[in-house]
Amino acid sequence: MNQIKFRKFLSPILILLIWQTIAINGIVPTWFLPVPTEVMKTLFGMIMSGEVPHHTLISLGRAFSGYLLAAVVGILLGLLIAWSTIIEDFFDPLIELIRPLSTFALIPIFFLWFGIGNTSKILIIFKSCFFPIIINTIAGIKGVDAKLIMAAQSLGANGFQLWTRVLLPSAMPMIITGLRISTAIAMMALVGVEMLSSDSGLGFLVIDAQRTFDTERVFAGIGVLSIIGFSLDKLARYIQSKALSWHSETSLGGGM
Amino acid sequence: MIDATNISKVFNGRKDRKETLAISNLTMSVKRNEFVSIVGPSGCGKSTFLLMLAGLEKPTSGNLTIEGAPILGPGVQRSIVFQEYLLFPWRTVQGNIEFGPRLRKVSKDDCLADTRDFIELMGLTGFEHCYPHELSGGMQQRVAIARALANKPEVLLMDEPFGALDALTRESMQMELQKIWLQTQCTVLFVTHSISEAIFLSDRVVVMSKRPAIVKEELKIALDRPRQRDMHMTRQFREYEAYLKNIVWEEVN
Numbered sequence: 001m002n003q004i005k006f007r008k009f010l011s012p013i014l015i016l017l018i019w020q021t022i023a024i025n026g027i028v029p030t031w032f033l034p035v036p037t038e039v040m041k042t043l044f045g046m047i048m049s050g051e052v053p054h055h056t057l058i059s060l061g062r063a064f065s066g067y068l069l070a071a072v073v074g075i076l077l078g079l080l081i082a083w084s085t086i087i088e089d090f091f092d093p094l095i096e097l098i099r100p101l102s103t104f105a106l107i108p109i110f111f112l113w114f115g116i117g118n119t120s121k122i123l124i125i126f127k128s129c130f131f132p133i134i135i136n137t138i139a140g141i142k143g144v145d146a147k148l149i150m151a152a153q154s155l156g157a158n159g160f161q162l163w164t165r166v167l168l169p170s171a172m173p174m175i176i177t178g179l180r181i182s183t184a185i186a187m188m189a190l191v192g193v194e195m196l197s198s199d200s201g202l203g204f205l206v207i208d209a210q211r212t213f214d215t216e217r218v219f220a221g222i223g224v225l226s227i228i229g230f231s232l233d234k235l236a237r238y239i240q241s242k243a244l245s246w247h248s249e250t251s252l253g254g255g256m
Numbered sequence: 257m258i259d260a261t262n263i264s265k266v267f268n269g270r271k272d273r274k275e276t277l278a279i280s281n282l283t284m285s286v287k288r289n290e291f292v293s294i295v296g297p298s299g300c301g302k303s304t305f306l307l308m309l310a311g312l313e314k315p316t317s318g319n320l321t322i323e324g325a326p327i328l329g330p331g332v333q334r335s336i337v338f339q340e341y342l343l344f345p346w347r348t349v350q351g352n353i354e355f356g357p358r359l360r361k362v363s364k365d366d367c368l369a370d371t372r373d374f375i376e377l378m379g380l381t382g383f384e385h386c387y388p389h390e391l392s393g394g395m396q397q398r399v400a401i402a403r404a405l406a407n408k409p410e411v412l413l414m415d416e417p418f419g420a421l422d423a424l425t426r427e428s429m430q431m432e433l434q435k436i437w438l439q440t441q442c443t444v445l446f447v448t449h450s451i452s453e454a455i456f457l458s459d460r461v462v463v464m465s466k467r468p469a470i471v472k473e474e475l476k477i478a479l480d481r482p483r484q485r486d487m488h489m490t491r492q493f494r495e496y497e498a499y500l501k502n503i504v505w506e507e508v509n
């Protein structure tokens with residue numbers, strides 16, 4: 001167990017060592033590749049000054065708002081679409097047309113309509129998270145074994161009970177997978193939109209440092225983003241394994 | 257109690273729209289408290305017939321009644337044990353067994369007390385909190401039987417319930433089923449591929465023809481109740497077995 005843990009740290013440590021050696025010996029200029037220990041010092045300073053917490057909170061607020069909106073609308077609409085073919089036929093063409101469109105293609109329009117403030121940023125995160133969630137919800141419900149529904153019916157389940165006791169729990173692995181995928185997508189969209197137009201947030205922090213060739217700050221910002229992304233993914237996986245402890249596949253991978 | 261008259265069932269293939277006549281003009285009836293087994297070649301429509309009795313498939317034509325009333329849909333007085341178990345994977349053994357009673361708002365404590373007998377009867381004690389994927393095929397099948405019994409049905413429809421069990425467990429399950437049946441006085445329709453199992457358990461064995469299925473033969477089994485394991489050796493049992501094997505053999509070839 002301990003040995004496995006150690007092996008997993010080997011490659012990051014090795015890369016940091018090589019990087020440190022290259023950078024400290026001046027093989028490349030530090031504005032091109034800063035010294036890792038200096039980056040950590042800079043990062044520490046930025047945390048202590050409140051700069052990193054400030055931008056992190058703003059970023060997480062945006063990401064969370066867009067994500068939550070996508071989760072609520074995506075799951076509800078997905079359930080409605082899986083429930084009724086009339087609703088499905090109405091929304092299906094819209095979904096098929098907008099889904100393949102790159103989120104970034106919509107940014108100019110969102111800026112035009114909603115301004116460059118928080119609204120369009122949240123809507124862009126919403127757009128990128130919405131489709132994985134709704135598609136997984138629909139597929140989850142439609143993929144429920146028809147015979148399993150029969151089994152529940154013969155035990156006395158009526159229409160509403162079928163939804164709450166069979167369809168939803170049965171589709172839950174797919175729905176939760178959609179939710180988990182979307183946490184990573186939310187972070188990606190967040191950074192993109194904050195880099196394009198913003199005066200706050202971690203994406204802004206990174207792009208602003210790059211404009212002034214302050215490469216240490218660029219790397220510090222990237223480091224923060226990477227840690228947030230990593231933690232969110234771990235958290236999502238943890239929640240997934242807890243929620244689906246009955247599920248043979250996820251419970252195998254659940255042991256963090 | 258159950259009367260099927262001139263039942264036929266046509267399935268429409270999904271892709272090629274080719275029609276399959278699974279059952280044609282099947283007529284049979286089952287009396288209250290009777291134990292009837294159905295044997296017949298694979299694919300002849302046995303499962304389809306049970307699904308129709310459960311109210312989960314509709315006959316294409318013909319009349320299907322229970323105590324004179326047509327079967328229009330599922331009803332809790334008819335429980336079915338599916339060939340494929342069909343347990344709810346997100347529910348524990350206990351959760352699966354009490355699925356039916358909980359739907360009818362029976363309290364958790366009452367369910368626990370009610371289902372304890374079935375759990376014990378099926379040899380599932382100690383596994384109440386396991387999930388289906390943690391159980392062997394044979395144990396999953398036993399959960400499925402306990403789940404069907406927990407609804408206290410008048411009619412128990414069983415589709416090859418012991419198919420996944422080893423020979424020894426199978427024999428003891430047959431004894432248990434006989435005990436349950438004698439105790440609960442329910443009516444049982446039992447589909448099996450094993451002719452000796454059919455003879456051992458039943459008051460009557462129905463042989464279906466190959467597709468499209470009709471009733472090929474019906475045989476009353478006049479062995480004493482309760483049946484003992486050594487009855488397999490008796491001359492009468494052997495005669496039943498030889499007779500039925502011949503008929504089924506003709507159908508398969």
Ligand SMILES: Nc1ncnc2c1ncn2[C@@H]1O[C@H](COP(=O)(O)OP(=O)(O)OP(=O)(O)O)[C@@H](O)[C@H]1O
Nearest residue numbers: 267268269276278297298299300301302303304305
């Ligand atoms: N939902 C369905 N759609 C189309 N065809 C079906 C469907 N269900 C059953 N059939 C067909 O009807 C026939 C009878 O099937 P059924 O499952 O009732 O047979 P069975 O007697 O139970 O066979 P086995 O002993 O192998 O379980 C088969 O030819 C099968 O392909």
Ligand SMILES: [Mg+2]
Nearest residue numbers: 302303339415
């Ligand atoms: Mg079958």
